Amino acid sequence: MVTIPLVRTLLPSLVRAAAPLFALAVPFSSGACKGSDPNGASGTNAAPASGAQGIVIDGSSTVFPITEAVAEEFKATNPARVTIGVSGTGGGFKKFCSKETAISGASRPIKQAEIDACAKSGVEYVELPVAFDGIAVVVHPSNTAVEHLTTAELKSMWEPAAQKKILKWNQVREGWADKELHLFGAGVDSGTYDYFTEAVVGKEHSSRGDFTSSEDDNVLVKGVSGDTGALAFFGFAYYAENKAKLKAVPVDDGKDDNGKGAILPSPETIADGSYAPLSRPIFLYVNKAELERAPVAAFAKFYVENARKLAAEVGYIALPENVSALTKQRLADKKAGSMYGGKGSKVGASLADLLSGKGS
């Protein structure tokens, strides 16, 4: 153990000694792209995680494409360094609450345990919805019998009690084929899984275990498109890009006030909430103290101002105009805390109501 302090003091100085070599090497390699890296020459970014001049972002892979698009556009207006990692919603919050990152993407609201972790380390945050994402329920295109599903039927397939019991389609609804039911779903560490189980089973992070799960939705697309007995749930964008290979199943939540009967997922039905309960907002969490730093404040402002346009461009559904305005106001007010109070997604709640404080 004696050696560790020694190494700790020795290695950074070695690293610093080697830094000039890098300064020499960089102009060579970046010579091809003009005007890049305006504050790279300083070479003083020794602070590892929360680089004083940078904007450190991590979190959900679902939110990543929007954040990437925003960072790309932001780069043209501001020289600040932006770094984005993809640790997932939960992994992102871990880093966010230990002050490693300034901003975290999340495909579900912050949980109570994460709220506690943030409170413990004194991290206050501003919660900003940035777009809607739908969760599509899909089957093989040849599966014509399944023309719609009710949420009760989805629950009977996915709840923990269904494990090793509901194995055939005709067990879900009488009249359907006497054929094996093969379930595919988003990985259990994803916010998508958390939301789906909350909305369908009624309890977050709770489902049967005997289904094929993958963190990579493209794997699920391949799985369903090659299996006539399959049913899967995953992000709407993956359905939208593979419509020829998949059949989306309209979902009936049994409530008529938010769209009567079974509703097919589409940008319209997801945005207006009629594709309930499988339409959900995705979020950005910004460390309130970091908002005092000009680059972070500028980035967050730029994000909420451009989220509608850019979210649609990368395959998500833009927030309605009025919700977007409320989001901008929330950031301007630096309103701390979560609209959800750590109690999980409020399935079916209107974002506009939540943002204007009517929902809680």
Added chain:
Amino acid sequence: MLTSTRRRLLRERLFVGLCASAVVIPLLVLALLVGHVALAGLGRIDWAFLSGYPSRRAATAGILPAMVGSLYMIAITAALALPVGVGAAIFLEEYGARSRLAAIIEVNIANLAGVPSIIYGMLGLGVFVRLMGFGRTLIAGAATMALLVLPVVIVSSREALRTVPYAMREACFGLGATKWQAIRQVVLPMAAPGILTGTILAVARAIGETAPLVVIGALAYVTFLPTSPTSQFTALPMQILNWVSRPQEAFVVNAAAGIVVLLITMLVLNLAAILLRNRLQKRVY
């Protein structure tokens, strides 16, 4: 008699056939893989792809930060792994070959070479990122990769040292040289081609490793190039992983193009290893 000879010849031919198929089948599979990826990705590779930054528009996205990150990372990996690996090999081979401790170390190193790379990622996360406080930086990534390739470097360096005939050392001692003088002036230069080849091949493997990078938290998107070992960074495998999991087909094409670039980089490194070896061999003899 005749039938038994014919049978033996038949067996001979059967065996040759089996051996040949053992060569041909893996090559075919490899060709299929490379061909499949090249077909999908080759058309996407142009100067803009190599010199551009990642983008939400698949058609304008490039790999420059990932490429530069990968190259810096393996440069530092080699700089770390070579001295330590060769030092360990010299100690084990020249100084401690007969001790019991050396035998134990030897078995352990051979075992370490087979440890899955994700384990090294976790070790790197614990030791370099957290304990030493490097953060999720180039030096942390490179140090993790150096650990990963070290067993291979040590083993191949020992092999290279072993190929130097013992008579060479005895000749040195006969002239009054110390052990270190013999190693430095005779043994090491003669073993250098083998050591370098082994090291470059091992390091070339590190450039394609993804799991340790995911674990230590290499980034998915950066708007700048690394400027020092303490820069945050992304690397080619991270960029490919990111693109493969996107819904749009065009990003999957980008991933294929990224894979082709990665393959070419590895081939160039391996070629460099061969050329270097040939050059050095000429110099020694």
